[in-house]
Amino acid sequence: MTVSALTYSRPHPRLIPVLLLKHGVIVRSQLFKVHQVIGNPMSTVERYSNWNVDELIILDISRGEDRHDLRRDDLQQHYAGNSALDVLKAITKVCFMPLTFGGRIQSIVDIETRLAAGADKVAINTTAFDNPALIEQAARRFGSQCIVVSIDTRASEKGGWEVFVDGGRRATGRSPADWAREMERRGAGEILLNSIDRDGSAKGYDLDLIRCVADAIFIPVVACGGVGRYDHIAPAILDGHAAAAAVANLFHFFELAYPHAKQAATSAGVRMRPGRLGSRFLAREPVYDQAREGARIEERLRQARDCDYPAASPEAAVKRRDIRWCTECTYPSISAAPMEFDENGVCTGCQMAKVKAAISTAEWARRKELLRDIVDRYRCKDGSRHDVVVAVSGGKDSYFQVHVLKEEFGLNPLLVTYDGNNWTDVGWRNMVRMREAFRVDHVIIRPSVATLKKLNKLAFVIMGDMNWHAHVGIMTAPMAEAARRGIPLVFYGEHGYLDLCGQFSMDDFPEVNYRDRLEHFARGYEWTYFVDRDGLKSQDMDIWKYPADQAMLDLDLRGIFLGNYVYWEANEHIKLITERYGFEVSQEAFDRTYRTMSNLDDMHENGVHDYLKYIKFGYGRATDHTCKDIRAGLMDRNRAIELVNHYDPIKPRDLYRWLEYVGMSEDEFDRIADTFRDPRVWHFQNNRWVRATLTAVSDRRAGWL
Amino acid sequence: MITIIDSGICNIGSVLTALDRVGARYIVTTEPAHVNSASALLLPGVGAFADGMEALRRNSLVEPIRAHAVAGKPLLGVCLGMQLLADGSDEFGTHEGLGLVPGWVRRLPSVPSLRVPNIGWCDMQVTNSTKLFAGSEANTSFYFVHSYAMECDDLDNIVGSIDFGDHKVTAACQRGNIFGAQFHPEKSQDAGLAVIANFAALVDLK
Numbered sequence: 001m002t003v004s005a006l007t008y009s010r011p012h013p014r015l016i017p018v019l020l021l022k023h024g025v026i027v028r029s030q031l032f033k034v035h036q037v038i039g040n041p042m043s044t045v046e047r048y049s050n051w052n053v054d055e056l057i058i059l060d061i062s063r064g065e066d067r068h069d070l071r072r073d074d075l076q077q078h079y080a081g082n083s084a085l086d087v088l089k090a091i092t093k094v095c096f097m098p099l100t101f102g103g104r105i106q107s108i109v110d111i112e113t114r115l116a117a118g119a120d121k122v123a124i125n126t127t128a129f130d131n132p133a134l135i136e137q138a139a140r141r142f143g144s145q146c147i148v149v150s151i152d153t154r155a156s157e158k159g160g161w162e163v164f165v166d167g168g169r170r171a172t173g174r175s176p177a178d179w180a181r182e183m184e185r186r187g188a189g190e191i192l193l194n195s196i197d198r199d200g201s202a203k204g205y206d207l208d209l210i211r212c213v214a215d216a217i218f219i220p221v222v223a224c225g226g227v228g229r230y231d232h233i234a235p236a237i238l239d240g241h242a243a244a245a246a247v248a249n250l251f252h253f254f255e256l257a258y259p260h261a262k263q264a265a266t267s268a269g270v271r272m273r274p275g276r277l278g279s280r281f282l283a284r285e286p287v288y289d290q291a292r293e294g295a296r297i298e299e300r301l302r303q304a305r306d307c308d309y310p311a312a313s314p315e316a317a318v319k320r321r322d323i324r325w326c327t328e329c330t331y332p333s334i335s336a337a338p339m340e341f342d343e344n345g346v347c348t349g350c351q352m353a354k355v356k357a358a359i360s361t362a363e364w365a366r367r368k369e370l371l372r373d374i375v376d377r378y379r380c381k382d383g384s385r386h387d388v389v390v391a392v393s394g395g396k397d398s399y400f401q402v403h404v405l406k407e408e409f410g411l412n413p414l415l416v417t418y419d420g421n422n423w424t425d426v427g428w429r430n431m432v433r434m435r436e437a438f439r440v441d442h443v444i445i446r447p448s449v450a451t452l453k454k455l456n457k458l459a460f461v462i463m464g465d466m467n468w469h470a471h472v473g474i475m476t477a478p479m480a481e482a483a484r485r486g487i488p489l490v491f492y493g494e495h496g497y498l499d500l501c502g503q504f505s506m507d508d509f510p511e512v513n514y515r516d517r518l519e520h521f522a523r524g525y526e527w528t529y530f531v532d533r534d535g536l537k538s539q540d541m542d543i544w545k546y547p548a549d550q551a552m553l554d555l556d557l558r559g560i561f562l563g564n565y566v567y568w569e570a571n572e573h574i575k576l577i578t579e580r581y582g583f584e585v586s587q588e589a590f591d592r593t594y595r596t597m598s599n600l601d602d603m604h605e606n607g608v609h610d611y612l613k614y615i616k617f618g619y620g621r622a623t624d625h626t627c628k629d630i631r632a633g634l635m636d637r638n639r640a641i642e643l644v645n646h647y648d649p650i651k652p653r654d655l656y657r658w659l660e661y662v663g664m665s666e667d668e669f670d671r672i673a674d675t676f677r678d679p680r681v682w683h684f685q686n687n688r689w690v691r692a693t694l695t696a697v698s699d700r701r702a703g704w705l
Numbered sequence: 706m707i708t709i710i711d712s713g714i715c716n717i718g719s720v721l722t723a724l725d726r727v728g729a730r731y732i733v734t735t736e737p738a739h740v741n742s743a744s745a746l747l748l749p750g751v752g753a754f755a756d757g758m759e760a761l762r763r764n765s766l767v768e769p770i771r772a773h774a775v776a777g778k779p780l781l782g783v784c785l786g787m788q789l790l791a792d793g794s795d796e797f798g799t800h801e802g803l804g805l806v807p808g809w810v811r812r813l814p815s816v817p818s819l820r821v822p823n824i825g826w827c828d829m830q831v832t833n834s835t836k837l838f839a840g841s842e843a844n845t846s847f848y849f850v851h852s853y854a855m856e857c858d859d860l861d862n863i864v865g866s867i868d869f870g871d872h873k874v875t876a877a878c879q880r881g882n883i884f885g886a887q888f889h890p891e892k893s894q895d896a897g898l899a900v901i902a903n904f905a906a907l908v909d910l911k
Contacts, residue, residue: 009868011825273826273846279895281726
């Protein structure tokens with residue numbers, strides 16, 4: 001008899017994702033201090049619905065009620081308004097599981113408005129301590145079942161634990177068991193128990209803490225804080241006596257993390273509610289309201305025709321933000337990349353770069369052993385298939401990756417390249433050379449040029465970026481090829497956002513996943529969006545179709561980033577790959593950056609694609625590249641600022657290739673581009689677009705203090 | 706078209722969102738006239754039994770709902786809405802219900818180590834064939850929040866039950882075109898949405 005065929009005489013222990021909401025975006029948290037931006041809440045909650053999640057906890061950790069903002073307007077998904085309640089309302093549209101909402105709840109009215117907006121329970125923390133009578137009033141008014149008391153604890157030096165409030169900043173002198181008993185007595189229906197010491201640590205739950213509290217009370221304890229591996233979950237229930245295991249960060253990092261975690265807990269003996277993938281009513285690939293979306297596109301084209309640009313309208317003024325820049329690099333506070341800043345104005349990109357630079361040789365050796373374990377688990381044991389798939393563009397990083405996997409790990413990789421038809425001559429030669437230089441098989445996925453032209457033009461009009469096909473193609477084609485061939489491991493190079501903006505921590509080892517692909521690479525526009533536009537059919541979009549969830553789960557398909565396991569400094573590899581494998585270095589400069597080695601596989605990536613980033617957000621590749629060079633200790637910030645101010649505004653020459661390629665006039669391009677100007681950055685003054693620029697100043701911190 | 710009775714004692718937003726998601730058309734009302742002309746009724750509810758009945762009486766909805774059910778038109782009660790279908794309840798005293806499904810609502814049995822209210826995902830066994838669970842897998846879990854449950858006089862009216870310790874507790878009932886779900890289909894992920902879709906499909910057949 002299988003587990004799913006058994007019934008159970010009490011409710012199943014629950015596995016609950018926790019989302020931290022900070023000013024409208026989901027963040028990943030470490031020690032309650034570092035908050036890295038994961039993305040928009042709707043994308044994540046929709047994915048949880050695909051995963052048939054038991055229950056959801058959302059904690060709003062914003063400072064203040066307003067300023068909830070996705071920080072950009074070129075995404076498919078939005079919510080109306082700018083308060084936490086507005087976000088909650090948008091979330092409930094895609095949430096068909098019990099939902100607990102917490103954060104800054106101070107009164108009966110606060111509870112009532114959250115329940116009315118769609119929450120089933122509320123989590124109360126600091127206010128429960130400052131005004132314990134509120135718990136009694138709330139339980140009487142709404143029922144204990146919707147009153148959750150959230151308790152944050154820290155291990156105390158004398159042994160035991162102490163309860164902290166105010167986001168871990170204020171000590172209370174109370175022990176968690178004692179405090180939980182009081183809250184139960186006053187009417188709490190559930191305790192959400194968090195360990196600040198374990199937050200984001202990936203060390204596993206503090207089982208002694210959980211047991212101590214769970215055994216002291218009769219109401220359910222939801223354990224939280226510290227899960228870094230799937231096998232950390234079961235002990236919270238089996239040894240800690242919790243009724244539910246809550247997990248925050250982990251589910252952001254891996255594909256199908258929730259079903260995998262449930263499988264692990266079930267195998268360990270926890271009677272979890274059986275997992276099931278997919279929803280008849282909320283498909284993974286979004287179903288768009290095509291009539292409404294068609295009207296949106298028409299409206300944009302009208303704005304372009306009439307020069308009626310959203311960012312130039314008087315109403316746009318309310319969105320304007322004071323742009324600040326990282327005090328150590330050149331990254332701006334409004335950007336295409338998910339970025340946060342600490343109290344000194346240092347961006348998460350710089351913070352993580354320091355963490356990465358401090359990784360010792362011994363630690364890199366340990367990481368390589370982790371990689372060896374993964375490779376040994378997934379490589380072909382009987383010679384029937386390729387060992388792994390490597391996604392390659394033919395660039396310097398591709399050469400280095402294949403070198404490492406072939407020479408150091410002795411693998412027989414299958415190379416897979418997405419051909420978006422935008423190659424530079426050198427880039428093409430480097431890509432084609434790989435199968436001979438490395439003596440490997442190489443599959444090149446080549447969509448029809450007619451389809452590519454349509455997608456270039458459509459994506460430019462829809463989201464202000466012609467390279468949707470390339471970004472989604474690169475994140476899709478190698479995964480799909482691997483799934484088709486039954487190869488469970490796919491290698492990518494570096495995690496772009498970890499490297500550029502410190503979106504994750506170095507111990508997260510984030511992997512390729514559908515949410516990230518749809519939300520960041522596709523901006524919420526799945527291939528389904530293009531069907532029936534400009535004559536495109538579903539079959540034309542085949543190359544952009546990601547493997548099905550069940551197929552990925554059955555194969556245990558993983559897309560991992562080599563840069564998380566192997567020391568990576570591109571400039572140091574160049575000698576190896578040119579001498580040994582004949583890699584050709586490009587001498588030709590791009591118009592928009594001083595670097596010559598990046599993105600040779602796609603002339604528009606550093607060119608007109610990047611120019612559109614400037615049109616939207618007021619910065620471009622030279623900012624990205626100088627940030628990386630500053631963090632690597634190769635460039636001084638003042639020199640970087642000069643380069644940024646010189647390169648970022650340049651209109652590149654590859655634009656003219658693109659205009660001819662898709663059949664568009666430069667005037668039409670400029671007008672459509674201007675509809676995408678982000679009002680947080682740009683305003684229209686005296687007949688021209690104006691933004692704040694970064695200047696070299698002696699006191700960099702002036703803006704922050 | 707489904708007519709939803711909003712007697713104002715609970716938030717029905719989640720139910721409406723779920724109906725939107727399965728593509729059902731609906732109106733929300735407290736008007737007896739709307740109930741009289743309804744082709745199908747959905748009676749949601751959270752809270753105490755007496756408050757639920759009182760809200761129906763205050764809005765003069767008791768007789769229109771009974772007439773609707775007697776005419777054989779589809780009716781679905783959810784959570785407290787299901788309990789109201791019974792003859793009465795013991796919750797905070799003895800109270801009369803709508804009397805549409807013979808039975809009485811009683812507190813969940815006291816079982817050592819089991820908490821009341823019963824909150825969480827429980828496996829439900831389909832005990833009699835019903836259109837409400839068409840296409841459901843065996844022992845599908847649904848999300849429950851309740852302290853009371855209906856005990857049906859006619860066991861044939863029980864279409865779904867859960868184990869609560871050694872006891873069987875009614876999770877869903879059906880008598881002709883009158884349906885009840887003790888769990889929250891709008892919070893039970895795909896399995897729950899399927900129940901709502903099944904009810905909506907029943908309405909479209911009429």
